[in-house]
Amino acid sequence: MSRRRSRPAHSSNHTDPSNRKTPADRSGIHLLKDPSVARRLARSSGVGPGDLVVEFGAGTGVLTTVLAASGARVVAVERHPRFVERLERRFGDDTGVRIVSADARSVPLPRRSFTVVANIPYAISTPLLRRLLGPDRTPVTGADLVVEWGFAKRMTADVPRDAETAWWRTRFDLHIADRIPAGRFDPAPSVDSAHLVVRRRNGMSPRAARAAGELLRARSRAPHRPAKEVLGAHVPKKRAHRLLTSTGIDPPAPAGSVPIALWLRLAEKIENE
Numbered sequence: 001m002s003r004r005r006s007r008p009a010h011s012s013n014h015t016d017p018s019n020r021k022t023p024a025d026r027s028g029i030h031l032l033k034d035p036s037v038a039r040r041l042a043r044s045s046g047v048g049p050g051d052l053v054v055e056f057g058a059g060t061g062v063l064t065t066v067l068a069a070s071g072a073r074v075v076a077v078e079r080h081p082r083f084v085e086r087l088e089r090r091f092g093d094d095t096g097v098r099i100v101s102a103d104a105r106s107v108p109l110p111r112r113s114f115t116v117v118a119n120i121p122y123a124i125s126t127p128l129l130r131r132l133l134g135p136d137r138t139p140v141t142g143a144d145l146v147v148e149w150g151f152a153k154r155m156t157a158d159v160p161r162d163a164e165t166a167w168w169r170t171r172f173d174l175h176i177a178d179r180i181p182a183g184r185f186d187p188a189p190s191v192d193s194a195h196l197v198v199r200r201r202n203g204m205s206p207r208a209a210r211a212a213g214e215l216l217r218a219r220s221r222a223p224h225r226p227a228k229e230v231l232g233a234h235v236p237k238k239r240a241h242r243l244l245t246s247t248g249i250d251p252p253a254p255a256g257s258v259p260i261a262l263w264l265r266l267a268e269k270i271e272n273e
């Protein structure tokens, strides 16, 4: 990551959000008022000395302070120049914190393993997860994110909403740790937030992950198709029937009704049998 300042590509807001006390607007700025939320995020991530943690949208540094106190190396990315100035003043002497003035959607990501802990603007939740969880060999080990409650529910729903989400969930476990009331932020957003936990699934071989990805994508494309037909497109029909029943899946059941965990187990069986 470069330390160079990059001008925000699409800043249409010419006021200074770092001093704003007005109600929520479209800038996605909702600063954490409650440091206990920051502490819970950091504790859940498990980051400590020797770890690399990236915080997107560092704002005034509430979460950055807690992450730095853990002893981890912190890369704090912030797009708004006035926040960047404040962060540089606040963490200028802290060798464990690097402030990067950039857009989270395009800033180069570290090549070594890293964790993400961040209270991100709702509007960039999907592009950011796409960057972090999409690449086949992503160095991301996990993330603890503050996201919109409804978004978190969709991301963790038993039936992935599309093939892309299915792919992310093949390799990462996503679950909600907490509901965070809107009043914990300044200004308060119009809806509650969630603490979304993302963890890499470690036990899965790359081949099984690819097989699971294919199955979950097929399931998302045709959720009403019987599971035996979805699997039957990948392995001979007789074997498909045996694999499904031994995994506890009813072969005629609609593919979309079969929980993700069972598809993952099925993919492992296909590869290991």
Ligand SMILES: C[S@@+](CC[C@H](N)C(=O)[O-])C[C@H]1O[C@@H](n2cnc3c(N)ncnc32)[C@H](O)[C@@H]1O
Binding pocket: 027, 028, 029, 030, 031, 032, 056, 057, 058, 059, 060, 061, 062, 063, 077, 078, 079, 080, 083, 102, 103, 104, 105, 118, 119, 120, 121, 124
């Ligand atoms: C929800 S606030 C969180 C601020 C701080 N982390 C906190 O918890 O108090 C989101 C922050 O992301 C910044 N931001 C908005 N869009 C961004 C982008 N595309 N890239 C990086 N930062 C962004 C905003 O300026 C703001 O500081």
